[in-house]
Amino acid sequence: MTKDMTRDIAAMIGSRICHDLISPVGAISNGVELLGMSSQDTGPELSLIADSVDNANARVKFFRIAFGMASPGQMTGRQEMVSILNALSTKRLTYVWQPEADMLRTEVKLACLMMMCVETALPRGGVINIQNEEGQWSICARADRLEPSPDLWARLGAPATSDGLKPSEVQFILAPLQAELLERRIAIQTDDGSLRLTA
Known part of the structure; x- marks a missing residue:
């Protein structure tokens, strides 16, 4: 296996993992937002969860760029x-x-x-x-x-x-x-x- 093939396979794995994680993390983020809208007293617990979800969502997006596929011209x-x-x-x-x-x-x-x-x-x-x-x-x-x-x-x-x-x-x-x-x-x-x- 050549170096280019190894690099491409690693990028494909990175893209696949990040692609599969984006949707559930996004769904959790939407759920937390709905909880915040429907509750008068969100409390520090919900704020902590919301901050953690936002960070996780951003990190997955960052990893998708760093480790994922980059098509020519993209x-x-x-x-x-x-x-x-x-x-x-x-x-x-x-x-x-x-x-x-x-x-x-x-x-x-x-x-x-x-x-x-x-x-x-x-x-x-x-x-x-x-x-x-x-x-x-x-x-x-x-x-x-x-x-x-x-x-x-x-x-x-x-x-x-x-x-x-x-x-x-x-x-x-x-x-x-x-x-x-x-x-x-x-x-x-x-x-x-x-x-x-x-x-």
Whole structure:
């Protein structure tokens, strides 16, 4: 089996899982909304459930872009990304999507995978700023505490095997594969309080 076949199968599995989860999560969200409309006293419990459902819905949509299929010419809207990242943002970790235009899905897929890599270096949270200028992605994280793992970051320069990786670190295989597909290479820059991935 070739590398391209393996990548396509992985993307198909990602798309299938996310597709099957979108509907039930959406149904729960609708149910919570109806409960809120029919009850005078929603209480903190219902608010907690609603927040959790909104986060789960956004995360499934994010994973669908990051791990799913990206057909040639398929676009992802700016408003869709802003909506997803706003829903994922918390007091601890905030995402800022800067691109003003809709983008090719293959491009946004790379950005999402790079974001997931950056997240692993923010144990106490921070701000992740996503920019695209003249076709180049820049994912910049700022935080009081940054802990990039040298072993993981070393994988971003070129596609590598999964040896030694945990399932939660699969983005460190997929990001360089997606960059290679787009004829890019991921570069890393670190400074006091900031970390930047470009591709």
